[in-house]
Amino acid sequence: MKRRSLALCLTLLLPTFGSGCFTVHHAYHGDKLLTNGAGLERPTKVVRHFEASDRQFFWLHGFIPTGEPLNGLAMAATQAGEHPGVVNLKLKEGQDFTDLLITHVPCILGFVCGTWSTWVEGDVVEYVDAPLMGATER
Amino acid sequence: MKIRIGARAACAAALALALTGCFTMNHTFPPNTQFGRRPEGAVGIRPQADKAMKNYMLSGLFPWSRFGTKDMAKDPGPGRQLADVEVETQFNWLDIVIWIVPGQYYGYYVWAPRHVGYEAVVIENDGEIVAATH
Numbered sequence: 001m002k003r004r005s006l007a008l009c010l011t012l013l014l015p016t017f018g019s020g021c022f023t024v025h026h027a028y029h030g031d032k033l034l035t036n037g038a039g040l041e042r043p044t045k046v047v048r049h050f051e052a053s054d055r056q057f058f059w060l061h062g063f064i065p066t067g068e069p070l071n072g073l074a075m076a077a078t079q080a081g082e083h084p085g086v087v088n089l090k091l092k093e094g095q096d097f098t099d100l101l102i103t104h105v106p107c108i109l110g111f112v113c114g115t116w117s118t119w120v121e122g123d124v125v126e127y128v129d130a131p132l133m134g135a136t137e138r
Numbered sequence: 139m140k141i142r143i144g145a146r147a148a149c150a151a152a153l154a155l156a157l158t159g160c161f162t163m164n165h166t167f168p169p170n171t172q173f174g175r176r177p178e179g180a181v182g183i184r185p186q187a188d189k190a191m192k193n194y195m196l197s198g199l200f201p202w203s204r205f206g207t208k209d210m211a212k213d214p215g216p217g218r219q220l221a222d223v224e225v226e227t228q229f230n231w232l233d234i235v236i237w238i239v240p241g242q243y244y245g246y247y248v249w250a251p252r253h254v255g256y257e258a259v260v261i262e263n264d265g266e267i268v269a270a271t272h
Contacts, residue, residue: 022228022229023226024226025225025226028174031175032174033174034172034175035172036166036171037169039269041265041267046271072225073174085175087270091225092165125270
């Protein structure tokens with residue numbers, strides 16, 4: 001009985017030590033225009049549509065994250081390349097089939113480790129009056 | 139007995155399959171929100187921010203409360219947009235304790251919360267948006 005109580009207490013305490021650590025922060029401070037709107041303030045045309053994703057692995061409820069932090073907005077800006085920006089931007093995060101499989105099977109229902117993903121989707125655009133115009137020239 | 143175990147395993151497998159890919163938070167903001175550089179000539183009016191606990195059941199299949207950031211960011215109104223938007227999702231101590239205690243002990247992912255928040259600046263922008271052509 002004592003052992004069971006101790007195990008229960010440890011189970012309850014363990015997550016509090018690892019808490020507040022896994023944080024996904026989507027932010028971008030560069031020179032690209034990123035909007036969920038249909039266009040920019042000057043006429044543009046769609047260069048290409050993109051869908052991109054990134055996955056991060058962590059140990060102990062996110063207490064020890066590994067690899068590069070997830071950042072969907074930075075990922076969208078990278079997709080813009082030399083073009084001025086992205087329109088129709090959609091940002092989401094969570095767990096897909098692979099994340100659930102990793103988190104629930106080898107990571108034992110997420111107690112030991114887990115993964116979290118971010119997805120972005122949008123249209124890379126360029127100004128119609130100046131093909132391949134850089135964003136800084138606006 | 140064997141049939142019951144088999145049925146349970148089949149139910150668990152079906153449930154697991156049904157739940158896959160569902161735990162997804164869509165960060166939806168008002169139209170023409172700016173996540174990157176501000177449009178030229180835009181003037182910042184005031185900061186705007188919110189943070190809330192988002193509750194999901196069955197591994198995210200159904201939201202218990204408001205979904206993603208859809209209802210967190212209010213439309214700033216005509217001639218105004220949100221800019222400098224930053225979104226943060228956190229597994230804080232409360233989320234993890236809830237997820238483990240009622241969530242895992244009384245059902246597989248019955249209750250799985252996350253804390254989602256955003257920070258932004260309301261800007262005034264006179265420019266008109268021209269939809270991109272294909």
